[in-house]
Amino acid sequence: MINVTFPDGSVREYANGTTGLQVAESISTRLAQEVLACTINDEVWDITRPINEDCSIKLHKFEDEEAKHAFWHTSAHLMAEALQELYPGTQFGIGPAIENGFYYDVDTGDAVIKDSDLATIENKMMQLASQKNTLERKEISKADALKYFADRNESYKCELINDLEDGTISTYTVGTFTDLCRGPHLQDTAKIKAIKLTAVAGAYWRGDESRKMLTRVYGITFPKKKMLDEYLVMMEEAKQRDHRKIGRELELFAFSQAVGQGLPLWLPRGTALRSRLEDFLKGIQKRFGYQQVMTPHIGQKELWETSGHYAKYGKDSFQPINTPQEGEEFLLKPMNCPHHCEIYKVTPKSYKDLPIRYAEFGTVYRYEQSGELHGLTRVRGFTQDDAHIFCRPDQLKEEFVKVMDIITIIFKALNFENWEAQISLRDPNNKEKYIGSDDNWEKSERAIIESCEEKGLNAKVELGEAAFYGPKLDFMVKDALGRRWQLGTIQVDYNLPERFELEYTGDDNQKHRPVMIHRAPFGSMERFVAVLIEHTAGKFPLWLTPDQVVILPISEKFNDYAEKIADILNQQDIRTIVDDRNEKIGRKIRDNELKRIPYMLIVGEKEAENDEVAVRKQGDGDKGTMKIDEFASSVSEEVEKMMNQYN
RNA sequence: GCUGUUGUAGCUCAGAGGUAGAGCACUUCCUUGGUAAGGAAGAGGUCACGGGUUCAAUUCCCGUCAACAGCUCCA
Numbered sequence: 216m217i218n219v220t221f222p223d224g225s226v227r228e229y230a231n232g233t234t235g236l237q238v239a240e241s242i243s244t245r246l247a248q249e250v251l252a253c254t255i256n257d258e259v260w261d262i263t264r265p266i267n268e269d270c271s272i273k274l275h276k277f278e279d280e281e282a283k284h285a286f287w288h289t290s291a292h293l294m295a296e297a298l299q300e301l302y303p304g305t306q307f308g309i310g311p312a313i314e315n316g317f318y319y320d321v322d323t324g325d326a327v328i329k330d331s332d333l334a335t336i337e338n339k340m341m342q343l344a345s346q347k348n349t350l351e352r353k354e355i356s357k358a359d360a361l362k363y364f365a366d367r368n369e370s371y372k373c374e375l376i377n378d379l380e381d382g383t384i385s386t387y388t389v390g391t392f393t394d395l396c397r398g399p400h401l402q403d404t405a406k407i408k409a410i411k412l413t414a415v416a417g418a419y420w421r422g423d424e425s426r427k428m429l430t431r432v433y434g435i436t437f438p439k440k441k442m443l444d445e446y447l448v449m450m451e452e453a454k455q456r457d458h459r460k461i462g463r464e465l466e467l468f469a470f471s472q473a474v475g476q477g478l479p480l481w482l483p484r485g486t487a488l489r490s491r492l493e494d495f496l497k498g499i500q501k502r503f504g505y506q507q508v509m510t511p512h513i514g515q516k517e518l519w520e521t522s523g524h525y526a527k528y529g530k531d532s533f534q535p536i537n538t539p540q541e542g543e544e545f546l547l548k549p550m551n552c553p554h555h556c557e558i559y560k561v562t563p564k565s566y567k568d569l570p571i572r573y574a575e576f577g578t579v580y581r582y583e584q585s586g587e588l589h590g591l592t593r594v595r596g597f598t599q600d601d602a603h604i605f606c607r608p609d610q611l612k613e614e615f616v617k618v619m620d621i622i623t624i625i626f627k628a629l630n631f632e633n634w635e636a637q638i639s640l641r642d643p644n645n646k647e648k649y650i651g652s653d654d655n656w657e658k659s660e661r662a663i664i665e666s667c668e669e670k671g672l673n674a675k676v677e678l679g680e681a682a683f684y685g686p687k688l689d690f691m692v693k694d695a696l697g698r699r700w701q702l703g704t705i706q707v708d709y710n711l712p713e714r715f716e717l718e719y720t721g722d723d724n725q726k727h728r729p730v731m732i733h734r735a736p737f738g739s740m741e742r743f744v745a746v747l748i749e750h751t752a753g754k755f756p757l758w759l760t761p762d763q764v765v766i767l768p769i770s771e772k773f774n775d776y777a778e779k780i781a782d783i784l785n786q787q788d789i790r791t792i793v794d795d796r797n798e799k800i801g802r803k804i805r806d807n808e809l810k811r812i813p814y815m816l817i818v819g820e821k822e823a824e825n826d827e828v829a830v831r832k833q834g835d836g837d838k839g840t841m842k843i844d845e846f847a848s849s850v851s852e853e854v855e856k857m858m859n860q861y862n
Numbered sequence: 863g864c865u866g867u868u869g870u871a872g873c874u875c876a877g878a879g880g881u882a883g884a885g886c887a888c889u890u891c892c893u894u895g896g897u898a899a900g901g902a903a904g905a906g907g908u909c910a911c912g913g914g915u916u917c918a919a920u921u922c923c924c925g926u927c928a929a930c931a932g933c934u935c936c937a
Contacts, residue, residue, distance in 0.1 A: 318932095327865095327866085328866090329866075329867085330866070330867060413931095414866085414867095414931055414932065415865085415866060415867090415931090415932085416865060416866060416867095416931060416932030416933065417864060417865025417866065417932070417933060418864095418865080418932070418933045418934090419864080419865095419933055419934060422933075422934070423934085424863080424864075424933085424934045424935080428864060428865055428933075428934095429865090429933095430865075430866090431865090431932070431933075433931090433932080463873080464873090470928095470929095472910085472927080472928060476927090476928070476929090519937095522937090523937095524937055527937070528936095528937060531935090532937095549937060550937055552937085579937090581936075581937075583935080583936070584863050584864095584934080584935065584936090585863070585928090586863060586864070586865095586932095586933085586934085586935090587863090587934085587935065587936070588929090589930095593936080682936095682937060683937070684937075701936090706937095733937095767897090769894080769895065769896055770894040770895055770896095771894065772894065797893085797894080798895090798899090798900085799893095799894085799895050799896090799899090799900060800895065800896055800897060801895090801896085801897065801898060801899070801900090802898080802899055802900080803897090803898095804897050804898050805897095805898035805899055806898085806899085807898095808898060809898085815897085817896070817897065819895085819896060820896090821896085829896080829897080831897065836897075837897060
């Protein structure tokens with residue numbers, strides 16, 4: 216007999232070899248029908264795998280990530296089985312479950328899978344699923360595994376097996392398809408009731424650009440048809456939040472082929488929004504002891520040879536600008552650090568001067584590969600809310616933590632809740648990708664890790680994600696469709712101060728090297744605005760939105776009164792416009808609701824007689840009548856309250 | 863950059879081997895209205911660009927450019 220401990224702490228006794236499914240059955244038949252996977256001692260298992268020792272158990276229904284994972288992983292195998300039948304000779308790469316669904320990377324040889332083929336594959340999958348085939352787990356030796364897959368010409372699988380340790384290898388078979396797989400899986404395919412293959416795309420084998428590009432088929436499945444329908448509706452709604460769509464509708468920004476790809480044009484309303492964000496950050500930075508600086512958009516090529524950027528990125532960048540003068544070369548600046556280092560060097564520095572914090576909204580140009588460009592989130596010309604902090608080594612951690620505070624303030628002010636932090640360190644197996652001494656790298660990495668510990672920040676550590684000159688702490692936010700974007704970033708750098716020979720005089724009257732922190736709380740204005748648009752669906756907070764109030768006269772007879780109120784409000788810095796079109800009030804309300812202007816003031820005969828306005832809040836309907844002054848002060852208060860919180 | 867898809871009016875999209883359509887937006891006129899689309903008329907397109915096939919190409923084929931999804935990359 217074995218003892219099984221449940222999440223509530225209760226313990227039950229079962230026969231040795233009992234499965235998770237049998238445990239579920241012992242509780243209720245309903246649970247047994249719905250359970251898809253189980254966690255045995257912190258490891259997720261198939262519900263049909265016999266348990267041979269005392270353990271803790273957790274049973275997972277579809278709502279749990281663990282169950283979804285098994286569900287979609289099994290779906291990937293099901294799709295593989297379908298592909299094997301439809302495209303004989305297909306070789307299989309990997310086919311994991313992902314955040315929403317699954318994919319499988321396959322090599323179909325000469326056959327090409329097109330978007331239009333997805334329906335056929337779906338149908339095949341449905342047909343196979345209804346066969347209710349069970350998934351059979353088998354543990355096999357490395358030699359047997361290699362032989363099995365080699366016999367089937369599965370070179371990708373063999374490559375994977377070669378990297379595995381003998382004794383840890385298992386396969387799963389469903390119907391006619393056997394796959395190298397760790398599991399866990401569903402008991403059988405009958406639970407898969409709704410299937411949607413969402414996309415087909417290319418993906419390099421093992422994520423390596425130098426290797427073959429396989430065909431990746433993406434899909435998602437559900438235990439109920441209704442769940443799939445709901446998912447598809449949700450995806451449609453997410454698309455409505457796309458910043459590219461809202462940016463066009465609200466006339467915030469645009470692109471022009473004549474100007475060039477990836478070069479955003481900020482329209483008046485977008486510029487108003489962005490400038491307000493910049494002013495907001497400037498206010499905070501002033502409080503934190505930053506000084507604004509300004510530098511040119513170009514600089515001599517030598518600057519980036521000194522920094523090391525040219526050696527690393529030069530040939531993949533916008534090429535040098537030549538001048539009529541023989542041999543003169545300038546670069547569009549891809550970052551601001553060298554300029555700021557030169558500002559540091561203008562005067563000799565004492566240890567008493569540090570820390571020095573130079574901030575600049577610096578526009579930079581990077582030649583991103585054409586396939587990387589994406590709305591405002593990935594562009595070729597963008598403005599970093601950049602700053603460089605030069606400090607003594609003993610000030611490093613305090614300065615680092617202060618930057619974390621700024622980022623937290625900003626995320627809080629804009630109601631970003633679901634951000635993630637990531638510590639990006641060197642790849643220890645690939646040190647030649649980086650510049651600088653081991654000693655400096657270790658100091659930098661330690662400073663970041665310790666700062667996070669000090670602030671109790673739960674950051675995920677990623678090896679190999681560091682910049683080539685230093686480690687960083689990045690703040691990531693998801694867009695409407697769940698894609699992760701890096702916004703804020705903080706980087707510790709011992710290398711540039713050396714390369715630019717930055718110095719300060721210490722209290723020992725000796726020359727010392729300062730440490731440098733690169734930081735950008737927004738990341739870039741472009742990307743931040745993009746994510747903000749998706750986050751708010753274009754309904755920006757009152758203090759930030761380009762137009763705060765729109766006045767809607769009932770008829771043209773009241774246009775003069777509307778203009779009068781607009782003047783009064785604008786004089787009090789309440790950004791007000793008038794919709795003086797010859798349209799009925801219902802129409803004006805509809806159009807301005809869609810423009811997401813926070814307040815609509817409806818004015819007609821009644822209001823004009825009494826110096827009043829009828830207030831309507833965007834998305835919230837009629838709020839009744841107010842005196843003009845009363846409305847003005849309530850708006851001002853609402854804005855001030857927010858600003859006072861952070862200044 | 864790679865794989866796939868797409869490119870028709872400012873926007874969203876129909877369409878067909880015989881040189882183009884809708885709705886919205888725009889202009890003018892009528893209407894002067896009370897909380898999410900009033901009515902009428904009009905203007906607007908080298909069907910992304912360059913080749914080829916054809917009596918004839920915006921439609922079929924090839925190339926280029928751009929956009930979209932994914933991969934790779936991201937100082």
